[in-house]
Amino acid sequence: MNFFGTIFSYIRETYVDRLSYFPSNIKISLMIILFCAIAIVELYIYIIFRRVIKANQNKQTKYWKERIGNMLASVVVYDESENTAEIAVHFYDKLKKLPLKNSTVNQILTSEIITYHKNFTGKIPEVLALLYAKLKLDKRSKKKIDSKHWETKIEGIREANEMGISEMAEEIIKYTDDENGLLRMEAQAAYLKLSNKDPFHFLDRAQERILDWHQLVLFEIITKNKKLTIPSFSKWLRSPNDTVVMFCLKLIDHFMQFDAAEEVQRLLKHHNTRIVKKSIEIIGKLELEELEKHMFEIYFDHTDEIKLEILNSLGKISSGKYADFLSSRIHSNDSKIKRAALYAIKRDADHGEARLLEIYHHTSPENQALITHVLDNRIKQ
Amino acid sequence: MSKILIAEDEVLMLKALEFKLKKDGYQVDVAADGRQAMEKVKNETYDLILTDIMMPFVGGMEILSYVKNDPIKKHTPVLLISAVGLENIVLEGFSLGADDFIYKPFNLNELSVRIKRYVKQNAF
Structure with a gap:
């Protein structure tokens, strides 16, 4: 009898013929051993099964990446002298043959279109945007935005933002005041770009903080996007959200909005010293001479930091009215x-x-x- | 036929550039990271090198520096591709001898024209 045969017959003997003669503690131990052995075997089967599936998925992903990559590279290098719509129609027929109901294929195609859209200028992004819409990939982005998971929502928002799907602005607005900071930031940045009606509407409803680093991101979007119509930011200076007030002050400063003078004056009595300091800085920078006396009035009520800012602003205005004070x-x-x-x-x-x-x-x-x-x-x- | 090396770690971009330059009639060699690119640069001769600045293992600046300090290869035009147009990076690139800077996003046709010009210049 071979080695495995001996082992097997011993196990069979233990569990079938002799089990009933063992004391109960040995019986329990043997049952536990049997349970563990079965569990380990099942676990191994499960691991092998998972690995086979994963390997198969990886193979599929690699195949589709290669195939879709080649198709999109052909779109990118296509003769630019042709009409955008014609190029899109030409490739739409080829791309629609892909099994887009397969989520892997759909995801690969979406992410590759977005990569090219981000990296090229000229007709290429226009063609890709048309293909994205024609292939109804925007529907999947919309689904992602409606997902339960915040990271999937962000993914969907990013896709909509990159591809400029303005119809999704109304979907995105609800996340511009989400309690999740990352989701909120993505939504605000996307809303600014996508909303045709009122890109700054998110400021009206912002109750959550706009973090400093987030303000930098939004500031860059607002100042670099030439298509945005810049409103008078003074209308948000009465917001109960201090971070909105601070952000708008920075924008008033950047765009030199003199019409905000009256509201800026009111902020000299704000409870938040950072806002007071920024208001004083703006008064100096815009040389709002009529507000000098209001700065002087609050001078003695504040800390040295604010006092220094007031002196600085009085210097910038240089009206001469406060020369004796100085x-x-x-x-x-x-x-x-x-x-x-x-x-x-x-x-x-x-x-x-x-x-x-x-x-x-x-x-x-x-x-x-x-x-x-x-x-x-x-x-x- | 002019021979061009493209060094770019983003597979999709590498593929698009390869397709485009092949379509333009060049013989194209590709490297998916800086180490591969450096090896190719050392062992082969190219009429133009198009390299991304940020790549794993070896950066585009190191490749540029190697080419421009090599007495035989120093006349090979090197075009840098970058997603960031930071002043200090641009200055460093030009001070090391870069022939041109391409910022992402870029127009593929414009790149093609630039490459054509540099390859032509290098041929004389």
């Missing part, structure tokens, strides 16, 4: 305040330097050294 700052105990005030005086091109020299003759040696420093044109503020 001169009196030389008596401050804080050297940063003194320095900021002296630079603000210097900014007055007509009388600044003369005023500094006048202060110089009536102040302490320490302050004189500071004035000499400020008057030295080689040193930048």
Whole structure:
């Protein structure tokens, strides 16, 4: 009898002939061993089965990637002198023969179209957008947007955004205030690009924070997209969401929206010091002389950080109305305040330097050294 | 027939460029990463090298630097492809001797015309 035969007959003997004679603890142990052995065998079968399926899927994916890649490369290098619609029709007939109901094929085709759409300019993206619509791949993107999983939603939003499917803007708006930050950001960025009616509508409904890094992304989209009609951002300065106010202030600053002066003035009394500081900065940058007195009114109620910003802005406006106030700052105990005030005086091109020299003759040696420093044109503020 | 090397790690882009340049009548050699590209550059002679800047193992800048420091290959035009147009990268590329910079997204026909010009110049 061979080795395996001996083992098998021993197991059979143990479990069939002798089992009933064993004490109950041995019986239980033998049953547990039997259960584990069966479980291990099943597990192995399952693993092998999964691996076969996976290998088959990989083979399929590789095949379709190669085939679809070649087809799309032919679209990309097709004679550009032809009409866009004609090229799309020509390739549509070939691409529609693909088994698009197969999710792998559909996904490969979508992602490859998007890759080419992203990397090329000229007629290629137009042809690809037409093919994307004709092959109804947008339906799948829409399905993804409606998915339960946030990462799938993001995928769908990205696809719609890249392919410029403006009909999906109304689907996407509901995620622009989602509690998931990543989904919210993708949705806001996509909505800005896709909405033809009111691309900034998401600001009206934003209750969740627009994070700083997210503001940078949106800022870049808004400032670089030449097709966007820029609204007056002052209408969102009353938003209860501080991050919306801050974001709009940055945009007002960038687009130099003078019509926002009245609303910016109101923000000088805002509870959020970052907003107050940004408002002061804008007043200085836009040289809103009529708001000088409002900055002066709040000067003594704030921290040094805000005071420095006010001095800086007063310097930028240089109306001369607050020259005495600025001169009196030389008596401050804080050297940063003194320095900021002296630079603000210097900014007055007509009388600044003369005023500094006048202060110089009536102040302490320490302050004189500071004035000499400020008057030295080689040193930048 | 002019021989061109395309080094690009994005398979789809590599395929499109290969299709286009073959269609334009060039003999095309491809490399899917920087290491492969460097090996090919060392062992073969090309009339033009089109390389992506960001690639695994060896970057486009290193390939450019190798070509431009080789006494025999230094006249080979090298065109860099980049998705980012950062000033310092562009300056570094040109200071190493890059002949041109192509930013993604780009027009394939425009690229084709540029390549034609460089290959022609190099032939004389």
